[in-house]
Amino acid sequence: MSTGSGADSAPAPTTHDTKNSARTSMFSSLRIRNYRLFAAGAVVSNTGTWMARITQDWLVLSLTGSSAAVGVTTAMQFLPMLLFGLYGGVIADRFAKRNLLFVTQGAMGLGGLFLAAMTLSGHVEVWHVYLTAFFTGLVTVVDNPARQSFVPELVGPDQVRNAVSLNSANFQSARLIGPAVAGVLTAAVGPGWAFLANGLSFLAPITGLLLMRTGELTPTPLAPRRGKGQLREGLAYVRVHPELIWPIVLIGFIGTFGFNFPIWLSAYADDVFHGGSGLYAAFTTLMAAGSLIGALLAARRRSSRLRMLTATAGLFGVALVAVAAVPSAYVFAALLLPVGALGLTVNVTANSSVQMATDPEMRGRVMSLFMMVFVGGTPFGGPLFGWLTDAYGVRVSFAVGGLVVALASLGVGLILARTAGLRLRVDLRRGRRVVAFVPREGLASGPRARVGALR
Incomplete structure (x- = not known):
């Protein structure tokens, strides 16, 4: 994103694409070699991450029998983003993104190997999972803005929206594969092997970074290493740009109240439909399939519109309320496809609209604020909706989350319209x-x- 140079200098979405380019633009970023390496490494590590995430949630539920404990695990992973997220953006703006990613991806691999060692040795306890989740969260504070702001360096400004959408499709493809592999591994040889696969999976993105042609990157100017006031500068920049601040506010509501699916889906699988870990993995896979559809559809669009963001967010909230009361496991599972598509469309539209409306020098700080708000609410939302699930049932918890999202979408939409x-x-x-x-x-x-x- 951007420097304090003002709104008029921010890149706007392109509007001159031809019909032919619209038909062929879904995978256009993959024509770029460096982005292909980035995407190939990401799909491997993302698959490992989803294997570990599904196994981690189920392991905690097995050890404690509590949905609230699953919520605490989620909170531990995202609490560092809430506490230190903005500083991660400052770091991302000060250092070369590729060098930062070597460090962060390697650290995440070590975290996965630690949890694998504890589980395979038979000594794993809940606090080990909490510790690993918190460590992963600390690394993510820097990794997220570095990865987000590295994408324009890989593909250039004309392909940012397409690359953001393909990144989401990449992540959701891994989300389809990871739970299925995790379920097979956990049932056959135990959860430790899923954690081991996750740790080793980070070798793929590190290899991709090594193979990149650095001369083909388009690096953005770096902020001074010891400059004062860079954090305040980023906050001030967002504050005076309504096209940035209100999408960020909306995505904060959605991240806090609408994306608590590890808690909800595990409770539906275990307490409502009594299907166990296999049904939980199936639910997660269907959510991922819907999200993948949403990501691919988003990749075809040539611009990010704020009215699309608020309308889709409102539909997402309404869908959560409607699905909450579904009595049949089969109908519930089928409806996870549109829920996943709507949720992913909201995420991609918000992400790309913020990226394209921000000046390059501020990109790390703005995206760190975006990610901090999006995932930083999880330390509140995770325990809150875990408690609601334990106290009043998962259907009530699911519906409350959807209602808050729908109301927030309506409010932000009216504010943007007035602005x-x-x-x-x-x-x-x-x-x-x-x-x-x-x-x-x-x-x-x-x-x-x-x-x-x-x-």
């Missing part, structure tokens, strides 16, 4: 039935015009 100088027009006369936002008279230039251009 963009729009008003709601309702015309229900016969043959004219129209409900739409239209420009107010006298829409001025400046921040309102800028948000209006992005709508």
